[in-house]
Amino acid sequence: MDISNRVGSMQFSPIRRFNKYGFEAEANGKTVYRLNIGQPDVETPPCFKEAINNFDKKVIAYAESGGVTELLDAMIDYMKLYDMHYTRDDILITNGGSEALTLIFTALLNPGEEALIAEPFYTNYNTFCNQVNGKLVPLTTKAEDGYAWAKKDLIEAAITPQTKAICCISPGNPTGRVLTLDEMKLVGEIAKEHDLWIISDEVYREFAYDGREVTSFGMLEDLADRVVLVDSVSKRYSACGARVGAVISKNKDLMSGILKLAQGRLCCPTLEQVGAAALYRLDKSYYDSAREEYCARRDAAYEEISKIPGVVCQKPGGAFYLTAKLPVEDVEDFLMFMLTEFDDNGETVMFTPASGFYATPGLGKDEMRIAYVLEPAKMRRGAELIKLGIEAYNKKLGK
Ligand SMILES: Cc1ncc(COP(=O)(O)O)c(C=O)c1O
Structure with a gap:
């Protein structure tokens, strides 16, 4: 067999x-x-466990496939800290950023279609993309050049008729590269010109050092329809085992496609979502x-x-x-x-x-x-x- x-x-x-x-x-x-x-x-901030301890329902029931309301609302308020404005329909809670990426690749790529990604890149993207028989096309970067990759000639040289998306991991794993807002705008212009999706993995959003700004593709309103953000509590709140993440996008077709997949796996753990809601409500400090x-x-x-x-x-x-x-x-x-x-x-x-x-x-x-x-x-x-x-x-x- x-x-x-x-x-x-x-x-x-x-x-x-x-x-x-x-x-x-x-x-x-x-x-x-x-x-x-x-x-x-x-x-992990103690509010995570406190919120779970205060959970007073007699049954730990299935949550909605898209996530529990108090978590969605906490995330909406958290995003406002960066002047990004989303509604409950724009957010779907996942089992960590990992499941968010699996769902996104499943929803976006037909077999043989390609996604560009700066290499070296977080190795598990291979698994997320190979699962749906998609292909990651590397944009090779070098330490000597600060792992810079948001360059028009480098990106355009890799685009083929099969290209469907550009993956951006910023702040980057494993390079630590942080995209500036201008670099994000450039990537956005290329995506518009070639009609590509932008998969923006922002699980390290706040970890930008030496005065670098916190940046997000969600800040660029003109890209709203082609951007999908990946979020997670794992790194930001040191809550890797909670397994709570999210897909965030204003593209209704994409969100509706992903909801079908999410309904198939029923929901994410209810209690962890309750704990995660408290994390997203932590003070900006x-x-x-x-x-x-x-x-x-x-x-x-x-x-x-x-x-x-x-x-x-x-x-x-x-x-x-x-x-x-x-x-x-x-x-x-x-x-x-x-x-x-x-x-x-x-x-x-x-x-x-x-x-x-x-x-x-x-x-x-x-x-x-x-x-x-x-x-x-x-x-x-x-x-x-x-x-x-x-x-x-x-x-x-x-x-
Ligand atoms: C860039 C990046 N994206 C996504 C993930 C997935 O993390 P999680 O599933 O714990 O949210 C990781 C984990 O290391 C990562 O480094």
């Missing part, structure tokens, strides 16, 4: 694929700094303090990683990831060494090989992505372990 070719040709997530070696290292008594996954150690915390983590990580001889990396402008070229040929092999052979005082570190973040074969083999999700002192120690690991690994290889 066969399984489908679709699933057969998919990858396991490079972010999670090495977990078993991490667990084994821990079982052998090592401490593993987990910089492989965007799972912050920041406390919450975002400022979260930004400050991640900026300190970014500074610690960048300072230490960029000191490692032979490393090439850029200071990320947003989100909480850093991609770096390492002085090793095969980062995946180096990671296995770190997890199975190396330790310094009983400690080692886990990161993600970056090749899975590229669609172009061969790229990223000597790059890693780290998530700066731990407090600054741990980020510094994590970077030190990478430095010591590179020395030990290259010595083992006789380099």
